[in-house]
Amino acid sequence: xxxxxxxxxxxxxxxxxxxxxxxxxxxxxxxxxxxxxxxxxxxxxxxxxxxxxxxxxxxxxxxxxxxxxxxxxxxxxxxxxxxxxxxxxxxxxxxxxxxxxxxxxxxxxxxxxxxxxxxxxxxxxxxxxxxxxxxxxxxxxxxxxxxxxxxxxxxxxxxxxxxxxxxxxxxxxxxxxxxxxxxxxxxxxxxxxxxxxxxxxxxxxxxxxxxxxxxx
Amino acid sequence: xxxxxxxxxxxxxxxxxxxxxxxxxxxxxxxxxxxxxxxxxxxxxxxxxxxxxxxxxxxxxxxxxxxxxxxxxxxxxxxxxxxxxxxxxxxxxxxxxxxxxxxxxxxxxxxxxxxxxxxxxxxxxxxxxxxxxxxxxxxxxxxxxxxxxxxxxxxxxxxxxxxxxxxxxxxxxxxxxxxxxxxxxxxxxxxxxxxxxxxxxxxxxxxxxxxxxxxxxxxxxxxxxxxxxxxxxxxxxxxxxxxxxxxxxxxxxxxxxxxxxxxxxxxxxxxxxxxxxxxxxxxxxxxxxxxxxxxxxxxxxxxxxxxxxxxxxxxxxxxxxxxxxxxxxxxxxxxxxxxxxxxxxxxxxxxxxxxxxxxxxxxxxxxxxxxxxxxxxxxxxxxxxxxxxxxxxxxxxxxxxxxxxxxxxxxxxxxxxxxxxxxxxxxxxxxxxxxxxxxxxxxxxxxxxxxxxxxxxxxxxxxxxxxxxxxxxxxxxxxxxxxxxxxxxxxxxxxxxxxxxxxxxxxxxxxxxxxxxxxxxxxxxxxxx
Numbered sequence: 001x002x003x004x005x006x007x008x009x010x011x012x013x014x015x016x017x018x019x020x021x022x023x024x025x026x027x028x029x030x031x032x033x034x035x036x037x038x039x040x041x042x043x044x045x046x047x048x049x050x051x052x053x054x055x056x057x058x059x060x061x062x063x064x065x066x067x068x069x070x071x072x073x074x075x076x077x078x079x080x081x082x083x084x085x086x087x088x089x090x091x092x093x094x095x096x097x098x099x100x101x102x103x104x105x106x107x108x109x110x111x112x113x114x115x116x117x118x119x120x121x122x123x124x125x126x127x128x129x130x131x132x133x134x135x136x137x138x139x140x141x142x143x144x145x146x147x148x149x150x151x152x153x154x155x156x157x158x159x160x161x162x163x164x165x166x167x168x169x170x171x172x173x174x175x176x177x178x179x180x181x182x183x184x185x186x187x188x189x190x191x192x193x194x195x196x197x198x199x200x201x202x203x204x205x206x207x208x209x210x211x212x213x214x215x216x
Numbered sequence: 217x218x219x220x221x222x223x224x225x226x227x228x229x230x231x232x233x234x235x236x237x238x239x240x241x242x243x244x245x246x247x248x249x250x251x252x253x254x255x256x257x258x259x260x261x262x263x264x265x266x267x268x269x270x271x272x273x274x275x276x277x278x279x280x281x282x283x284x285x286x287x288x289x290x291x292x293x294x295x296x297x298x299x300x301x302x303x304x305x306x307x308x309x310x311x312x313x314x315x316x317x318x319x320x321x322x323x324x325x326x327x328x329x330x331x332x333x334x335x336x337x338x339x340x341x342x343x344x345x346x347x348x349x350x351x352x353x354x355x356x357x358x359x360x361x362x363x364x365x366x367x368x369x370x371x372x373x374x375x376x377x378x379x380x381x382x383x384x385x386x387x388x389x390x391x392x393x394x395x396x397x398x399x400x401x402x403x404x405x406x407x408x409x410x411x412x413x414x415x416x417x418x419x420x421x422x423x424x425x426x427x428x429x430x431x432x433x434x435x436x437x438x439x440x441x442x443x444x445x446x447x448x449x450x451x452x453x454x455x456x457x458x459x460x461x462x463x464x465x466x467x468x469x470x471x472x473x474x475x476x477x478x479x480x481x482x483x484x485x486x487x488x489x490x491x492x493x494x495x496x497x498x499x500x501x502x503x504x505x506x507x508x509x510x511x512x513x514x515x516x517x518x519x520x521x522x523x524x525x526x527x528x529x530x531x532x533x534x535x536x537x538x539x540x541x542x543x544x545x546x547x548x549x550x551x552x553x554x555x556x557x558x559x560x561x562x563x564x565x566x567x568x569x570x571x572x573x574x575x576x577x578x579x580x581x582x583x584x585x586x587x588x589x590x591x592x593x594x595x596x597x598x599x600x601x602x603x604x605x606x607x608x609x610x611x612x613x614x615x616x617x618x619x620x621x622x623x624x625x626x627x628x629x630x631x632x633x634x635x636x637x638x639x640x641x642x643x644x645x646x647x648x649x650x651x652x653x654x655x656x657x658x659x660x661x662x663x664x665x666x667x668x669x670x671x672x673x674x675x676x677x678x679x680x681x682x683x684x685x686x687x688x689x690x691x692x693x694x695x696x697x698x699x700x701x702x703x704x705x706x707x708x709x710x711x712x713x714x715x716x717x718x719x720x721x722x723x724x725x726x727x728x729x730x731x732x733x734x735x736x737x738x739x740x741x742x743x744x745x
Contacts, residue, residue: 011543011567019550079538080531101542104549 001115001155002026002176004043006036006062007051007077016049019104020111024138024151026179033057040066044175046115049107052078052089060092067093073114077102112136119162126161128215131200133161142200152177153196156189160205160215169212224470231466232459239459243451250447254440255419259412261331262421265433266407268321269335270425273353274314312339313429315354325356331435334359340428353429360418360434407431417441476505484512492520532695536578536709540571547571581710585694588717595636595721602672602742603628603665605637609644610663617652617661624648626663631672634745639718644674646711647738651678654736667744671724674740682732691728692716715740 003025007013013029020027028043030036033056040048040062048066052059063074076094078085089097095117096110112135116124124136132141138154140147149157155177160168173189193213197205206214315337317325325333337353407423410430414420420434483496495516498509544567551564606628617624651661659679666673683691690696695709719726724742 009539009543011570012539012546015543015547015550015567019546019553022550022553079535100538101545104546
């Protein structure tokens with residue numbers, strides 16, 4: 001899962017990015033409106049965390065422009081909790097709304113829910129044959145036995161499971177699993193796929209030659 | 217509200233008491249006038265009958281006692297006590313007069329009339345101051361029995377004699393020549409009224425027939441008394457009715473008069489309780505109540521403005537505090553999620569420290585502003601050379617300007633004013649810092665200080681991007697920032713508000729002139745003393 005955080009307060013941006021990375025997300029950051037819009041338009045993020053007050057272009061503006069091309073789920077951060085601000089945010093096309101100061105756990109839960117909804121899932125639990133994935137706890141079970149996955153492996157399995165039945169291209173996987181600083185290492189993806197197969201069964205992830213991967 | 221405290225009830229009670237007083241006064245007067253009229257009529261009647269009786273008296277010539285009347289002998293001799301024009305003899309006993317009531321007049325003194333007129337005639341013969349002989353000449357049969365008797369009251373010193381035999385008036389022989397109209401035969405002045413009194417249910421008058429006869433005529437006034445009683449009851453009932461009607465009308469009036477007050481007060485309660493944007497509906501602006509409503513409305517308008525400012529300020533302050541709190545919260549929660557190395561904790565703590573310092577600065581600025589605006593912080597005024605103050609600020613901010621390669625040029629003339637050096641330095645530093653911060657790279661700041669028309673005039677001009685005309689009036693508002701975003705520069709957005717508050721505390725003015733892409737000039741004018 002790849003997330004873009006657009007926030008102008010450097011300390012807040014750094015700690016948010018750190019927290020998200022530790023949750024296993026690939027995180028890109030932007031410290032002002034124009035940079036944020038550029039990133040958001042150029043990449044298929046799974047979700048965007050967007051602050052309202054930004055130098056250069058404010059969050060409303062950015063969202064309005066982004067919605068012309070992308071449907072990426074957007075979680076707005078704002079210091080204003082008046083309902084007209086919330087209404088405005090939701091009307092402009094934000095998918096959720098968090099008021100500062102927020103609880104980190106709540107922000108993370110809302111992000112998970114956003115990503116889940118955008119993949120048309122309504123619960124935390126995905127069941128595929130004998131494999132169960134708990135997206136809230138980020139645990140994977142094989143025949144009810146917990147399976148230890150690295151964060152990157154988990155991200156791969158979760159993304160494919162959320163897009164079950166679809167063929168996901170390598171490019172898509174790169175976009176969603178790696179942030180802009182690490183995507184050049186092209187063989188990393190194969191390593192993660194191979195490790196996941198070892199842990200969950202060789203035919204859990206199917207390779208479609210020339211297209212990509214798929215969980216059926 | 218307790219009923220005893222309500223204006224409505226007090227007005228009602230006072231109104232009722234006044235109405236009761238007026239009605240009682242009117243009723244008593246009406247009763248008295250009626251009574252007087254009744255009594256005057258009775259008195260006329262009594263007087264007329266006295267005249268009638270006077271005409272029935274036949275005075276024989278002196279010393280001719282052949283008309284002796286039954287029940288009274290000839291009066292004994294001696295000087296007459298009473299003087300009169302027709303006094304026949306000064307020395308001899310006056311003969312007793314004869315009394316003949318014509319039969320056709322007799323019905324004036326019997327019970328054919330509900331008034332039941334009665335009379336008594338007495339002859340007095342005085343033989344000296346201490347000796348008066350009193351002889352009853354006639355008395356009507358219906359003369360009331362004891363204790364009623366006018367002459368029982370001692371008008372003379374002598375004890376009252378035993379009453380003589382009753383003389384039925386009809387028993388007297390007729391005197392045809394006098395039997396016509398008793399009233400017409402009566403000539404005023406022939407008798408001398410002595411007194412008229414009301415005694416129990418009798419009205420009675422005593423008159424003197426010169427030279428020495430007294431006629432007492434009375435009648436029962438039971439019908440009049442009864443009529444007066446009826447009148448009194450009528451007056452009381454009508455008065456009570458009027459009182460009730462008046463009270464009802466008064467209540468209606470009071471209710472009507474006070475209803476707008478109630479409406480205003482309930483509207484005011486509703487407004488102050490919920491929505492200050494509402495207003496009281498003013499029915500008639502001309503009336504006192506309309507005036508009250510207008511006054512209340514303008515009070516509400518001022519309150520609303522004050523509340524709005526307060527709300528805006530609180531929202532802004534909360535907004536400003538939210539970001540550093542968020543930093544601390546997110547930083548600590550992320551850091552505590554798992555074990556970190558020393559560098560990780562250090563990094564987190566440093567971020568928290570920066571956030572906390574930002575909050576401290578904000579709180580200090582807010583407090584300074586609040587105190588200045590509330591006038592709590594009194595200025596430490598003394599003679600101060602503004603040129604020195606501005607030079608100090610330039611020295612303080614020189615390094616910052618040098619860092620951004622901004623040239624500061626100052627043209628300062630020495631101007632002494634009476635002010636708080638520390639606060640004025642704050643103004644100069646704030647303005648200069650803004651001019652450096654919002655300048656273009658390699659820009660310029662020009663400072664000017666001069667004296668003009670008793671005012672010290674400080675100008676701070678930069679070559680920055682300028683502020684759009686629409687935003688210029690807002691730069692002194694709290695938390696206003698030209699770029700509408702916090703840039704992490706540590707600028708709280710309160711600097712210019714604080715400058716304005718300090719200048720205002722010195723009775724001065726501050727204004728902005730700005731042109732986009734040319735620069736911004738702040739001008740501060742301070743009175744010299």
